[in-house]
Amino acid sequence: MNLVQLNPPSPDPKTAPPFPAAAKIDLRDTQLRRNIARATDTIQRKRAALVEEKKDWQALRDAGAAIRREALRNLDGYLLQFEDRFQAAGGTVHWAANAAEANRVALDILREHDAREVIKIKSMTTAEIGMNEYLAQHNVTAHETDLAELILQLGGDQPSHIVVPALHKNRQQVREIFARSMGLPGLSDDPEALTAAARQYLREKFLRVKTAICGANFLIAETGGVTIVESEGNGRMCLTLPETLIAIVGIEKVIPRFADLEVLLQTLPRSATGERMNPYNSIWSGVIPGDGPKNMHVVLLDNGRTRVLRDGIGRQTLQCIRCGACQNACPVYRQTGGHAYGSVYAGPIGAILTPQLEDMRHAQSLPYASSLCGACYEVCPVKINIPEVLVHLRARVVDRGRRKLASLFDQERAGMMMMAAIFASSRRYEAAQRLARTAQRTVRHGDAWYHWLPGMAGRWTETRDLAPLPQETFREWWQQRRRS
């Protein structure tokens, strides 16, 4: 069977359209919205039930946040400790400042082993650096082995969620993709039939391909361990069968101690998939003769993370353990799905991570892709105050704009400056209230509501009416009452 594998370029925040424009297109996709709402509702329900049974859930969140904060505070030390332990156990550590370096390192290792194919464990980090596309350009075929990633790869699609990357597809759509790409016209949409088809397709790869690429959930500084948790067992296949294993890992993924897993392996699976524990928990601490890969590499990726660390408020973003609970809880993500964010990191975490990784030069619409409802913060197992970071990043976007001449003509900015001047004095404020009412009298008759407004306010009246200004303000009523 000769399958054409598509490796569409990873979404690039540098060229992606602004969130509102991209969202408008996805909002019209009724099937997508139904799939997203169903999937996120299901995961949220499972998560809520499991969180409910943990009486110490808030303490676990505090402990998780403390562990992650400690790791970030001493990141350099813990990374060096990890490198030391992992190499002492026969592994090799590489340091990559950016995506290009990480891809290059991986390709060099593959070439060293004459590898023309690799099997891959689901990894957002490799998606972040566009690794599949890069490898394809250098004549190496990457086979995704995670069921959802396989669906996306065979369907020429991109992940829309960091844990459940194909949640925007339902099983009828999955059947169609498998039937077409695997040449199985009679395939049913029964989940068992679909997984059996994937299994057969993947087993052949597991047995043949000698090199694997993975990410990591955690790097343990104390033991030099690479931790990977998963639900399907396909990851375990990639971790045990190949001779060479390359892990591409963001530098923020390090945790100080083995014992820290006690906390994080309770909160991560509950938050991510609504499971008490992941079915497969693997920790590789170097090379063990006769068991598993003979060559183990860890590529430590910076790609903007050190810069994020410098921002006192923004740095908490790096506490993230990629559980995706914020995506499931987000009412914005619920409507649009992940693609509208124009980044492999979608939803609330993507809205704060992506613009920071891009040094605020791109993805500037993402901090505004939130109603600041706080549902993300409430579910975050490591207590990242996402609304706080969103507002902080908005200020960074605005402050960047202040230096530009064009900002003088920006409608929003002009409005904000005017309002700030009005609110600075109660006399000016009262005058503005009276002026607005006078202006209203010239355009309106009687008490009719507004169905159309000019400028930015017109976005309101596209779908919503607006009540007219009342005859008297509260303060006028108050003063009148005082007098009488």
Add this chain to the structure above:
Amino acid sequence: MRIALFITCYNDTLFPRTGQSVVRVLERLGHTVEFPLEQTCCGQMHFNTGYAREAYPLAKRFVEIFADAETVCIPSSSCVAMIREYYPALARENEDAGMAAAVDSLLPRVFEFSELLVDALGVTDVGAYFPHRVTYHASCHGLRSLHLGDKPLRLLRAVRGLELVPLEGLEQCCGFGGTFAVKNADVSAAMLTEKTRAVLNTRAEVCTACDNSCLMHMQGMLHRQFAGVRTLHLAEVLAGTEDVLG
């Protein structure tokens, strides 16, 4: 008790009846309401949109005006959340020790309207009469920042004649989010559609909340649809009495 009312800029300008109702309820309970006329805005809109620099003088203004108040009542969860969550951080960022100390001393005296009634004044039955089918919308700031919980519901349950119906998807945002409603108007409308659907499913005549911002948003779509549901701030529901002269 002497209660200083911070009405908030949008209630003052767009929802004067909410303020009148707050005054009516508090006076009915025997308290004295004061209204410092110098007050304007807490700075939330500026701060949340990224104009922290412009928000800071407004925050300082608020703290100066209310520094000596015995108790401050604010009929808006989101403004209370702004003051409680972000004023201390703003003072810190601006390295303003005087402001930081003033905020610390003021915060324990600042209450959202339903908090004031239930926590500070210890009442749930305010003697109200409101013979309508009502559903309650929990605003995000009330729910997650102030943790109002069932305080507004306890107040509503004590209202004579009122039939309270639960709203499905209570913890889901209505999509207002301040400038979000125009900057991401399409997503906001999609969120609002889900919310108004839930409201209509309750067959309530009135949807109430502790925030007129959410209510203005919901009313905007319900009015466009001629849906026959009106929105009223909690204070307006609680202000109603059987006294025809009231």
